[in-house]
Amino acid sequence: MLPSLWHLSTYLLRVKKVFSKSVRHTRAFAKELANKLEPHKKQAVIIGLQGHLGAGKTTFIKAFARAFGYKGRVTSPTFLILRSFRLPKSAVFGKLIHIDAYRVDAAELKQLGFTDIIKNPKNILVVEWADRVKKIMPRGTAWIKIEHGEKQHERIIHHRR
Numbered sequence: 001m002l003p004s005l006w007h008l009s010t011y012l013l014r015v016k017k018v019f020s021k022s023v024r025h026t027r028a029f030a031k032e033l034a035n036k037l038e039p040h041k042k043q044a045v046i047i048g049l050q051g052h053l054g055a056g057k058t059t060f061i062k063a064f065a066r067a068f069g070y071k072g073r074v075t076s077p078t079f080l081i082l083r084s085f086r087l088p089k090s091a092v093f094g095k096l097i098h099i100d101a102y103r104v105d106a107a108e109l110k111q112l113g114f115t116d117i118i119k120n121p122k123n124i125l126v127v128e129w130a131d132r133v134k135k136i137m138p139r140g141t142a143w144i145k146i147e148h149g150e151k152q153h154e155r156i157i158h159h160r161r
């Protein structure tokens with residue numbers, strides 16, 4: 001594709017492609033995004049995170065939580081579907097909520113209070129494997145997909161708003 005067409009299509013679709021060469025780059029991307037996010041008026045800020053095993057989803061979430069000033073341990077939920085991190089008063093959000101949708105469906109997430117979580121503008125919600133529960137992901141979800149690159153430490157991060 002011609003560069004101008006590429007720029008036009010990324011502009012229209014609001015897709016950003018970030019090339020990550022290392023864990024450090026992926027962390028920097030997470031931090032930069034976290035610093036840019038502002039609460040919405042009527043609903044939570046929601047991120048749908050996609051990526052295969054070892055893509056860097058947990059790496060992203062750890063750096064993301066740190067950027068909001070969360071000091072505790074950030075482990076990925078693996079056996080927990082939902083984890084909630086209370087953020088310090090200095091943060092613009094009250095809670096960072098991390099859902100792993102790998103083993104659940106939309107109905108189960110609703111039973112866990114998904115609807116209330118997304119209604120609360122104080123929440124920032126990251127849903128891993130969000131593509132599996134796409135039908136309940138609200139309009140306005142920011143989609144982030146991490147893909148493996150050609151080399152071992154390369155990743156391509158697609159960001160769609």
Ligand SMILES: Nc1ncnc2c1ncn2[C@@H]1O[C@H](COP(=O)(O)OP(=O)(O)OP(=O)(O)O)[C@@H](O)[C@H]1O
Pocket residue numbers: 020021022023024025026051052053054055056057058059060076152153154155
């Ligand atoms: N550019 C990069 N960005 C992120 N992680 C990278 C990068 N290069 C190498 N890695 C490595 O890839 C691995 C990513 O692991 P991580 O646990 O974050 O992935 P994940 O997507 O959560 O996987 P899983 O689905 O198994 O939970 C780490 O070992 C990390 O060091």
Ligand SMILES: [Mg+2]
Pocket residue numbers: 057058059076
């Ligand atoms: Mg993980």
